[in-house]
Amino acid sequence: xxxxxxxxxxxxxxxxxxxxWQSNGLKVVFSNGCFDILHLGHIDYLEKxxxxxxxxxxxxxxxxxxxxxxxxxxxxxxxxxxxxxxxxMSFIDGVTVFGEETPKELIDYLLPNVLxxxxxxxxxxxxxxxxxxxxxxxxxxxxxxxxxxxxxxxxKIRK
Numbered sequence: 001x002x003x004x005x006x007x008x009x010x011x012x013x014x015x016x017x018x019x020x021w022q023s024n025g026l027k028v029v030f031s032n033g034c035f036d037i038l039h040l041g042h043i044d045y046l047e048k049x050x051x052x053x054x055x056x057x058x059x060x061x062x063x064x065x066x067x068x069x070x071x072x073x074x075x076x077x078x079x080x081x082x083x084x085x086x087x088x089m090s091f092i093d094g095v096t097v098f099g100e101e102t103p104k105e106l107i108d109y110l111l112p113n114v115l116x117x118x119x120x121x122x123x124x125x126x127x128x129x130x131x132x133x134x135x136x137x138x139x140x141x142x143x144x145x146x147x148x149x150x151x152x153x154x155x156k157i158r159k
Contacts, residue, residue: 007092007094011096013096027053028054028055033061034060034066041147048142056091056093059106062098103127108128111135111137114137115132
């Protein structure tokens with residue numbers, strides 16, 4: 001069995017882990033995204049997200065969800081590859097895939113202690129913030145590394 005496979009789990013399994021961690025006093029941090037072509041911006045962001053708590057879990061957009069958000073030529077890497085790359089990072093504790101356009105249902109289901117997004121979002125516009133806050137949690141925004149995005153990388157390769 002691949003070592004990363006133990007971190008890539010169903011939403012139900014991740015819910016069980018979150019509840020177990022929380023019952024042991026651990027602070028669970030949630031973030032989400034497409035993470036199509038991993039780059040320095042992603043690594044920096046995810047390391048900072050992990051520093052907001054004891055466990056970091058990721059909601060990964062499914063391939064269909066990425067196509068809805070980014071267009072028919074995306075994702076470059078399929079969801080299995082993207083999940084494995086995330087799971088290979090030592091500071092990520094769990095990865096699950098969601099198919100909706102936003103992670104709202106997943107956040108409402110998992111109820112993490114901390115919800116993290118990039119500082120390009122305002123807290124009041126972050127999907128799921130209301131349910132995390134209502135459950136006693138917090139929402140954090142993290143500054144992004146300028147000049148790094150999957151779209152920019154794809155454009156650079158095309159040129």
